[in-house]
Amino acid sequence: xxxxxxxxxxxxxxxxxxxxxxxxxxxxxxxxxxxxxxxxxxxxxxxxxxxxxxxxxxxxxxxxxxxxxxxxxxxxxxxxxxxxxxxxxxxxxxxxxxxxxxxxxxxxxxxxxxxxxxxxxxxxxxxxxxxxxxxxxxxxxxxxxxxxxxxxxxxxxxxxxxxxxxxxxxxxxxxxxxxxxxxxxxxxxxxxxxxxxxxxxxxxxxxxxxxxxxxxxxxxxxxxxxxxxxxxxxxxxxxx
Amino acid sequence: xxxxxxxxxxxxxxxxxxxxxxxxxxxxxxxxxxxxxxxxxxxxxxxxxxxxxxxxxxxxxxxxxxxxxxxxxxxxxxxxxxxxxxxxxxxxxxxxxxxxxxxxxxxxxxxxxxxxxxxxxxxxxxxxxxxxxxxxxxxxxxxxxxxxxxxxxxxxxxxxxxxxxxxxxxxxxxxxxxxxxxxxxxxxxxxxxxxxxxxxxxxxxxxxxxxxxxxxxxxxxxxxxxxxxxxxxxxxxxxxxxxxxxxxxxxxxxxxxxx
Numbered sequence: 092x093x094x095x096x097x098x099x100x101x102x103x104x105x106x107x108x109x110x111x112x113x114x115x116x117x118x119x120x121x122x123x124x125x126x127x128x129x130x131x132x133x134x135x136x137x138x139x140x141x142x143x144x145x146x147x148x149x150x151x152x153x154x155x156x157x158x159x160x161x162x163x164x165x166x167x168x169x170x171x172x173x174x175x176x177x178x179x180x181x182x183x184x185x186x187x188x189x190x191x192x193x194x195x196x197x198x199x200x201x202x203x204x205x206x207x208x209x210x211x212x213x214x215x216x217x218x219x220x221x222x223x224x225x226x227x228x229x230x231x232x233x234x235x236x237x238x239x240x241x242x243x244x245x246x247x248x249x250x251x252x253x254x255x256x257x258x259x260x261x262x263x264x265x266x267x268x269x270x271x272x273x274x275x276x277x278x279x280x281x282x283x284x285x286x287x288x289x290x291x292x293x294x295x296x297x298x299x300x301x302x303x304x305x306x307x308x309x310x311x312x313x314x315x316x317x318x319x320x321x322x323x324x325x326x327x328x329x330x331x
Numbered sequence: 332x333x334x335x336x337x338x339x340x341x342x343x344x345x346x347x348x349x350x351x352x353x354x355x356x357x358x359x360x361x362x363x364x365x366x367x368x369x370x371x372x373x374x375x376x377x378x379x380x381x382x383x384x385x386x387x388x389x390x391x392x393x394x395x396x397x398x399x400x401x402x403x404x405x406x407x408x409x410x411x412x413x414x415x416x417x418x419x420x421x422x423x424x425x426x427x428x429x430x431x432x433x434x435x436x437x438x439x440x441x442x443x444x445x446x447x448x449x450x451x452x453x454x455x456x457x458x459x460x461x462x463x464x465x466x467x468x469x470x471x472x473x474x475x476x477x478x479x480x481x482x483x484x485x486x487x488x489x490x491x492x493x494x495x496x497x498x499x500x501x502x503x504x505x506x507x508x509x510x511x512x513x514x515x516x517x518x519x520x521x522x523x524x525x526x527x528x529x530x531x532x533x534x535x536x537x538x539x540x541x542x543x544x545x546x547x548x549x550x551x552x553x554x555x556x557x558x559x560x561x562x563x564x565x566x567x568x569x570x571x572x573x574x575x576x577x578x579x580x581x582x583x584x585x586x587x588x589x590x
Contacts, residue, residue: 099588106587172546174573174585311575 109167110177113160113184114239120156120191121235123149125228127198128294132224134202135287138210146202153195160188176308183308187238190300194231197290197297204283212277216266217284220291223259227291230256230298237302243309249302250314256295263288342367342507342537343388343425348402350383350392357383359561360402365507370529370538372548372569375558376589381541384558385509388539389425390418406507423450426500430512432492434484434499439476442484442495443467446503462502469535470498471528490521497528501536508532510540514547526551545585549573557581 101107127146134142164185167173173181230249237245264285271281306314343365350358358380365371365388373381383392390411392398404411411421423446435442443463446452453459463480467473472494476487484495493513500508510529514522529538529551542548548555549569556566557578565572565581576582583589 099583101587102589103587174545174549174587175576175582177586178574 103171106167106171106173106177109163109171110180113163113167113181116156116160116163117184117187117191118235118239120153120160120188120195121231121238123153123156124191124194124198125231125235127153127195127202128224128228128231131198131202131205132221134205135208136221138205140206143202143205147199150195150199153192157188157192161185164188176311179308179311183238183304186304187301190297190304191231191235194294194297197294200290201287204287208280208283212280214267214270214274214277214280214284216263216270219259219263219266220284220287223256223263223288223291226259227256227294227298230295231301234298234301234305237305238308241305241309243306246302246305246309247314250299250306253295253299256292260288260292340366342407344403344405345388346403348384348387348400348404350380350387351397351399351401352395353397357561358387361563362402363556363563363566365537365539367537368534369553370533370540370551371554371556372552373539373541373556373558374543374545374548374584376584377543379558380561381556381558382511384563385511385539385541388507388509389422389427391422391427393418423503424505425507425509426503426505428493428496428500428508428510428513431516432489432496434487434492434495436483436485438481439467439484439487439495440480442499443502446499450503452503466498466502467495469501469532470494471524471531472498488521490517490524493517493521493525494528497525501532505536507537507539510538512541512543515543522547545573557584559584 127149130142130149131146133139134146164181168178168181171177230252233245233252234249236242237249267281267285267288271278274281303314306312341364344363346362348358348361349356361384363371373385375381386392387400387404388411392400400412406421406424410416411425435445437445440463443466444453444459447459447462453462464473464477467476472491475491476482476495484492487495493516497508497513514525517525526547529540532538540548540551542551552569554567555569555572557564557572557576557580559580565576565578567577572581573585576585
């Protein structure tokens with residue numbers, strides 16, 4: 092059953108308002124996580140320590156929101172004994188809040204590196220990071236839009252488009268390693284950029300997790316497992 | 332969910348069953364298979380026909396003059412509406428438990444012994460004693476009543492009375508037990524005991540339960556049929572029905588959007 096709209100109201104109206112309140116909270120936590128990503132990247136680009144500190148500080152609000160959502164979902168399951176798509180949506184909401192909180196953590200992790208990266212070095216491969224962050228952030232945005240609009244097709248697209256972020260990661264990984272080999276003095280900063288790329292790559296994966304949850308909540312089916320892009324840090328990966 | 336359909340034997344089957352009360356059609360072309368291995372729950376809003384349909388399965392509707400049943404209902408492949416079918420015998424094979432506990436105004440012992448006596452299932456007092464004890468044990472009531480078998484069945488609590496009625500149904504060694512909202516007059520503890528009992532009886536008898544309580548259907552059954560306006564909308568594995576129903580009407584009902 093591919094229902095994309097949820098127009099029929101529950102006989103118990105309070106249940107509908109609980110659900111819309113939770114949807115609102117997911118939109119809020121998602122918005123805050125997206126903002127953290129963009130502020131962290133801005134802090135990195137401008138070498139802005141104050142802004143970086145703000146990102147770290149804002150993460151507490153994201154954590155608090157996650158707790159609030161979890162409490163509310165558990166309470167709703169206990170009090171309303173939801174079934175079918177209601178149950179699937181609540182379980183998805185519970186998982187999504189955890190995943191989005193992780194996305195916030197990655198943004199915070201990026202912000203924390205601003206203070207320790209030597210800004211005077213010119214490390215060419217790092218110039219791809221803003222574009223990668225943009226792509227990852229867009230995935231998060233689309234996954235949350237898919238949640239808000241119960242759009243299984245958009246969720247499916249998000250999973251598909253995670254490859255773009257993976258490709259960015261592979262490109263940046265290889266070029267950074269090459270750059271570090273050529274410029275041993277840049278290894279410290281280069282390593283930080285590697286971690287930032289990795290954090291962004293994980294943000295993309297988590298956007299995919301959100302999308303998978305949305306797909307399950309809407310359709311009742313699990314989205315098929317997809318092949319991931321090459322992962323150079325995967326021990327099973329080989330160049331040939 | 333994998334069900335090995337080859338190993339499951341259908342105890343009862345119905346094909347295109349229609350039920351009429353006078354001119355009014357209450358049931359519309361219901362076909363369903365009931366097997367021994369699974370508890371089957373019938374759910375649906377009031378007036379959807381689930382109880383009416385349940386009653387066709389041991390010809391309880393025969394007592395209503397205006398009621399007419401068409402289609403085919405079989406027990407072990409035998410048409411239960413065939414002229415050759417002995418209705419008293421049928422109701423011993425397909426027992427029934429009702430919404431309100433209805434023990435006879437007799438002793439606990441006699442409530443159980445009544446059926447085996449009239450069906451001639453016991454050759455003597457000793458065997459009758461044995462049937463009474465076994466039935467009460469199966470119904471999970473033995474420990475509570477073994478020292479007061481001569482007291483009136485109506486002196487028991489509601490939950491105990493309902494288990495007494497289940498013991499009474501079991502005493503004539505049925506093959507199928509039909510339960511029509513057996514817990515709706517009971518408190519949650521007594522309800523839990525009946526549900527546990529249903530779980531224990533599973534496999535020994537084919538069990539069909541009509542319930543208004545969807546949580547109960549989810550807890551006790553492996554198969555669920557959803558009825559609406561006299562038709563069977565959806566029939567499938569309970570776990571699937573309550574997490575991912577295939578029909579919009581089923582979803583609306585179980586999620587509380589109905590009406």
